[in-house]
Amino acid sequence: MTRDLLIRGARIIDGSGAPWFLGDVRVAQGRIAAVGAQLPTDGAQVLDADGRYLAPGFIDAHTHDDLMFLREPERLEKAIQGVTTIVVGNCSFSLYPRAAASVDALRGHFGALLGETAEAETFGDFAAYKEALEANGIALNLVSLVGHGALRIAVMGYDERAPTAAELSQMRRLLARDLAAGAAGLSLGLVYPPSAFANTAELVALAETVAEHHGVLAAHVRSYEASLIPAVDEFLDLLKRSGTAGLLSHLQAAGKPNWGGVGRAIKRLEAARADGIDVSFDMYPYPAGSSTILQLLPPTAQSGGIDALIGRLKDPVERAGLRQAVEEGDGRNGTWPSKVKLIGWNNVRIAGVELPELKRFEGKAMDAAAAEAGLEPFDFLADLVTRDQGRTTIVMFQLGEADLRAAFTHPLHMVGSDSLPRPGTRPHPRAYGTFPRVLGKLSRDEGWLGLEDAVRRMTSIAAQRFGLMDRGLVRPGLAADLVLFEPDLADLASFDSPTELASGIDRVWVAGETILADGKPTGLRPGRVLGRH
Numbered sequence: 001m002t003r004d005l006l007i008r009g010a011r012i013i014d015g016s017g018a019p020w021f022l023g024d025v026r027v028a029q030g031r032i033a034a035v036g037a038q039l040p041t042d043g044a045q046v047l048d049a050d051g052r053y054l055a056p057g058f059i060d061a062h063t064h065d066d067l068m069f070l071r072e073p074e075r076l077e078k079a080i081q082g083v084t085t086i087v088v089g090n091c092s093f094s095l096y097p098r099a100a101a102s103v104d105a106l107r108g109h110f111g112a113l114l115g116e117t118a119e120a121e122t123f124g125d126f127a128a129y130k131e132a133l134e135a136n137g138i139a140l141n142l143v144s145l146v147g148h149g150a151l152r153i154a155v156m157g158y159d160e161r162a163p164t165a166a167e168l169s170q171m172r173r174l175l176a177r178d179l180a181a182g183a184a185g186l187s188l189g190l191v192y193p194p195s196a197f198a199n200t201a202e203l204v205a206l207a208e209t210v211a212e213h214h215g216v217l218a219a220h221v222r223s224y225e226a227s228l229i230p231a232v233d234e235f236l237d238l239l240k241r242s243g244t245a246g247l248l249s250h251l252q253a254a255g256k257p258n259w260g261g262v263g264r265a266i267k268r269l270e271a272a273r274a275d276g277i278d279v280s281f282d283m284y285p286y287p288a289g290s291s292t293i294l295q296l297l298p299p300t301a302q303s304g305g306i307d308a309l310i311g312r313l314k315d316p317v318e319r320a321g322l323r324q325a326v327e328e329g330d331g332r333n334g335t336w337p338s339k340v341k342l343i344g345w346n347n348v349r350i351a352g353v354e355l356p357e358l359k360r361f362e363g364k365a366m367d368a369a370a371a372e373a374g375l376e377p378f379d380f381l382a383d384l385v386t387r388d389q390g391r392t393t394i395v396m397f398q399l400g401e402a403d404l405r406a407a408f409t410h411p412l413h414m415v416g417s418d419s420l421p422r423p424g425t426r427p428h429p430r431a432y433g434t435f436p437r438v439l440g441k442l443s444r445d446e447g448w449l450g451l452e453d454a455v456r457r458m459t460s461i462a463a464q465r466f467g468l469m470d471r472g473l474v475r476p477g478l479a480a481d482l483v484l485f486e487p488d489l490a491d492l493a494s495f496d497s498p499t500e501l502a503s504g505i506d507r508v509w510v511a512g513e514t515i516l517a518d519g520k521p522t523g524l525r526p527g528r529v530l531g532r533h
Contacts, residue, residue: 003045004028005512010049010484014474015056015459017452025054027480030511030526034476049484052506055455056472057084057481058435059462061282062218062249062416064088066095066144067114070121070132073525074139077421079516081435082483082505085141085530087416087466090249091220092189094147096123097174099154106153108306109194112292112390115354115422126178130529137525139515141481143466144529145187145218146178148195148206160197160303168202172209182531184466185215187249190222190231191295193302200234207242214532216465218247224254225337228261229268236272239279247465248281250418251407252289252399255342259400262407269412280465282416283407285437287399288495290351290420290428293392296381298325298336306390313382323378343398345370345377349495350384352393352425358384363426363496366394393420395428395495408442409449414462429498433491436502440490467532480512 005027011020012035024039025032060078066088069075078086088094093113098106103119111117123129126144133142155170156163163171175186186206189195210217217239221231232248239246248269253261269279294302294309301322302309312318329338340348345367353359361369361384370380384392407413415438419431435458443454463472470478489504508516513526 003043004033006039006041006044006046007054007482007484008046008048009051010054011051012474013053013055013452013455015455015472017456019452020053025474025482027482027509027512030480030513032474032476032478032480035474047507052484052486054474054482054484055082056459056474057483057508057510058082058415058458059085059087059466059468059472060417060419060434061087061247061414061462061465062090062284063419064090064093064113065419065421066093067110067117067121068421069138069142070136072423073133073136074515074521074523076521077432077499077501079139079508079521080501080505080519081433082485082508083140083435084481084483084508084510085143085468085471087143087145087184087462089145089147089183090187090218090418092147092149092187092192092195094145094150094187095121096129097125097146097150097154097178098122102154102157105157105305106150108390109149109153112294112306113393113420115352115391125174125181126183127181130182133529138527139521139525140510140527142527142529143184143468145185145216146175146183148186148188148198149192151175151186152194152198158194158303158305158308160193160300162199163202168205172205175206175209176213179210179213179215182529183215184532186210186217188217188219190220191299192220193299196222196299197303203238204241207238207244211242211244214467215244216247216467217242217244218249220249223337224252225258225342227337228253228258228265232265232268236268236277236279239272239277240275245278245465246280248279250289250416251281251283253403254289254396254398256400257342259403262403266406266410266412273412280412280414280461281407282414283404284416284418284430284434285404285408285442286428286430287401287404288395288397288428289399290393290395290418290430292390293381293385293394294390295394296326296339296348297322297385309390310386313386319382326378326381339396340377343396347397349395349397350392351395351420351427352422353384353388354391355388358388393422393425393427405448408438413457414465415458427498429491429493429495432493432499433502436489436504437491439485440504444487468530480509482509483507
């Protein structure tokens with residue numbers, strides 16, 4: 001029989017936003033049994049916190065760790081940040097649902113973001129994905145959204161059109177099946193084909209299905225550039241018409257001409273909440289974003305999938321039109337906002353490639369890499385997309401500090417790393433440093449928000465959003481997902497050295513079992529795939 005654990009003399013930050021207090025926490029059978037001052041030992045194993053902070057395990061509200069959970073179930077770079085629960089399936093990307101005819105297209109869709117994905121790493125439904133995870137065991141808990149892109153591919157491929165009535169009905173049936181099996185909601189990626197091809201009627205119908213199952217609708221909206229406000233309004237209209245709860249993904253204003261937009265977007269969210277719409281947002285604590293290289297091309301170019309895109313890049317007429325769109329942001333693609341025109345080739349850095357012969361370009365800006373290859377930047381882009389089959393990821397330096405601060409100091413905000421884990425590449429450092437960065441740099445060093453408020457954004461607010469009602473707080477009866485950390489914790493990952501592990505997180509418990517001790521993994525895998533309560 002496992003002995004109880006008594007954590008003695010911790011500065012307890014309970015996740016509610018209330019001030020920390022000095023006390024003890026007793027853990028029994030995977031749950032918090034008692035919280036108080038000078039609790040009796042009663043045969044428990046005692047751990048002296050020695051004045052360190054004890055908080056609920058952190059919840060990463062926005063990740064793309066779907067594939068890495070299968071390959072690296074201990075998720076060390078997250079555990080060492082104090083994370084105990086991770087939300088996957090964001091921005092329309094998930095490893096399910098898969099139909100017999102959609103296997104290759106789904107692998108290509110997911111592979112554009114996370115690299116080569118095997119057929120065995122895609123799944124017919126949420127239940128099969130859950131079964132695969134639990135068969136191998138996972139150290140952290142996982143919450144999964146159904147990706148709209150995967151859903152659309154399963155029913156109608158990469159077609160740039162509205163679904164027929166029968167196709168829409170089939171999408172709703174597949175979504176309802178996965179929600180009933182425990183998926184937390186639906187994610188949209190309205191700049192990522194084929195999610196980007198959806199019209200209002202399709203989105204409202206799917207949102208209504210989410211509402212029927214009391215799930216959450218998360219959205220990478222259609223624009224974070226000049227059209228941010230119309231994009232936010234579109235999302236709020238979906239929530240109002242469907243009656244579902246919403247989470248606006250990584251709220252930001254991209255490109256210097258658009259800085260200041262986050263404050264205006266937040267006013268829209270506040271007005272919506274005053275009107276009875278249940279909406280909040282997530283964001284990561286860095287001035288750069290990261291995505292697939294396909295973001296540099298207009299969505300229409302991807303109609304039909306990656307092979308069709310490569311065909312267009314090889315056709316002289318199509319290629320000329322795409323060059324004009326990327327370099328000038330107009331032409332046949334109308335008002336599509338070119339990332340390159342907005343931030344410049346020099347602010348786009350290659351993060352990860354699949355082909356070994358292209359590895360030498362990782363970590364380099366697109367203009368510098370193009371010069372090294374002896375090509376003009378657009379021709380280098382086209383060559384990279386063609387040779388790497390669209391499986392290149394990039395980092396984009398595009399955000400303003402004032403907007404970032406506006407997001408991180410607003411009560412509706414929760415923390416999400418938006419991690420794109422690809423071992424052997426040079427990813428965005430947010431995968432390795434998000435949570436210590438918020439607690440250290442933003443809270444302790446720069447005073448953007450209080451420590452207790454920072455913890456609230458990592459715990460209870462995310463638990464509430466995803467229906468995890470037995471997590472996110474240090475309360476008797478709740479699951480013993482806990483993190484013990486030093487006041488001087490720090491994120492060590494940088495854009496030039498992005499895979500440095502964080503420091504200052506001493507111990508992490510999931511369901512009362514120690515998965516990290518003295519900053520080192522224990523090898524235990526007590527995590528679960530969590531559904532909404």
